[in-house]
Amino acid sequence: MRRDLRCDDHAALYHALRRFERVYCAFVFDTGILEALPSREDRRVEFIHASVLALDDGLRQLAACSGAPGGGLIVRHGPSQECIVQLACSLGVQEVLANRDYEPEAIARDRRIAEALRTAGIAFSDYKDQVLLECDEVLTGQGRPYSVFTPYKRAWLQKLDAFQLRPYPVERYARHLAALPAGERLPPLAELGFVPTNLGALPLPAGMHGARQLLQDFLPRMAAYKEARDYPGRRGVSYLSVHLRFGTLSIRQVAALAVQQAAQGCEGAQVWLSELAWRDFYSMVLWHHPHVVAQSFRPAYDGIQWDEAPELWQAWCDARTGYPLVDAAMRQLHETGYMHNRLRMVVASFLTKDLGIDWRRGERYFAEHLNDYDLAANNGGWQWAASTGCDAQPWFRIFNPVMQSQKFDPQGRFIRRYLPELDRVPDKHIHFPAAMKPAELQACGLQLGVDYPIPVVDHAKARQRTLMRFSLVPQSGG
Template structure:
């Protein structure tokens, strides 16, 4: 059963939502795949039963209609989802029906990876060592779904899956983007990535190169198996492949952030390290608006944000760059940036994005030291050296030479004229001076250094 939960959908700010369209297309394909499986086993029907409404009511109604003894669900780690599942469990229990949830989107979750003292890890590196030690054949094997297909209940007679418009949503530009949907889309992307996995450790940081897997949205919505991905990576990593080792480490990060959210749900609104809630962030409404609209005057930052606004995707290296720029250059609260990503990212996942934003802001677990501040110009020079990515998303800088593409504000009038660029008109002047902003950030966090001296 799949529920298009109106408690979630009705709260979305727009009816143009790529994620809803992605899920809808993937649900249609899953229904077809289940019907094929059932037909191969000789069972009647066996497709997906889809409902549109509040999850607790829909699930209880179907459970009663089918006469089931127990409802089983995939486990979630977000506080709101946990509360929803508790409401479902309570409603089912009132009808004499059991409820249980099971691990699905993580390899190891909850209390499966703990310190020797039996506590959750708060630093990634020792967590990863313990995580790798616990990975075994069971976690790396696919669930045997085919043999169970014959037991699927057929959908009610004459029932069809709701269309996107019946859900209250309209098509977006999803179909025009290089984002294949559903199980087949995930398989397509995985086939493309496997031959490139060996170079992942080097290529993943360069947004102008095809270095990453682009599977994040499929992992987010379950159209690809985390067990299958980890199995592929583990086999190559065991053979000494550095790219596979790095990719497996990224999958460990994903489990790590699920674990953090599970054990520390307060991180959704507070700093993981409580002392960082004393940081005094700036309101800076003009700077915030410029960041949101990709008008910062720093080409790599603007290109990254335009990529997000146009496609719903942002390269992982760039997520760190723009998050550091917002929190360390503009002095704006990480929670505002995290909410902005929640609105726009196709692959938005509360656990990973909260962890990433707190890492960039130096308020989270395993955070970079607060006095380490990304320089948006040197990051651009290092990871987009020829400006290929910048020119794709900031075409007004197309004629700017490589030497100046990372910071056009340093160009002299004659050079600007030669490439037909008018700063402040065709492209904005920098909204902040990085060197000055760095000094402000050091002062902003200085109370922590003073506190350590007195401890």
């Protein structure tokens, strides 16, 4: 188990149970990943840990319902390759099965593990599970990967048939779950070297049960998704991204529900299905073009001269830009590990096109703070906002942070939630307090530069600098 922390509709688990008489389920808290994290207080680790505990319980219940003597999860803490090979050898298994991961480092890791297992006389196989249509299933008529989303989505929808959405009936073969070796135990969070966060205080339940809970909450709201999804002050999105990221929820299950409602003419379901297509699209881009991890999708844009601007960078990180929607979004990220999708675009555009800072720095910052961090989606989103990626926002279209605020948080509900120092600012000024006259500032008890920052840049001037910056890139790059 890796990015698939559930025991229903699970490709690798289904194939293992169907093909073998005894199946052990394992999870590795990979020290190669954990030790690289900048903090021992990480919501993602806590979420994974809670989901692993839930998965262990789910496997035990699955085994009990089928009359199997076993069930449960073997958990290891160490280097993934070493742990899996040692465990496979000690159990005397014939084969190790897993679901595919499409990130470059994960692909290299799996190749090393497969080779080490083969040396030990143990087979390795992997299966499609975390995406609906994987990297080479949707290609152009010339057999090439798409670089523009709209034609990709058309081809994706044509291929997304009932077979692709059919769930794997794990329960049918659950009797083959093996009893765990003696002495197996699940390590507490502290034993992994991490401490509790505020995860329990957030509306983010973990594990399969938490995923089902959020899905049931979203289903009645799916019809309104098209209209509500862009407003951070409304409950308009699904909030399922972290569960799809760690596989506590089957992508086939949610897509099937969306397809069913879309077939009945539900526009909200059609738009949400498009978001699932974006997820597959970015996974495909990363797989075919692994250079995007560190470089622009369009090589010419690697020639852009970004600014260092340490003070501006720190202001963006600390939510002190003087643009309320940007600052509120960054505070949401810090306090919850989540950021509304519309706001991810706004703050990314602000960093790259108002502050002139390299998109890679923002991408890495999100990678450290987002609960639902996914390399393919995060990279694709940042390159879209920075206009360096495939099917990107045209470089001459630059989000105005004030207009975005006026349009998508008109009453300032979201802003006031995360910037309580602006609570008394009238609606017409909540989007840009710097435009207020001294008497207006005094009336609401706000002192710019003390209670709330003075804007770090002038948007109009910053826009002109960005237009100049990108105009120097050879047109062949755009």
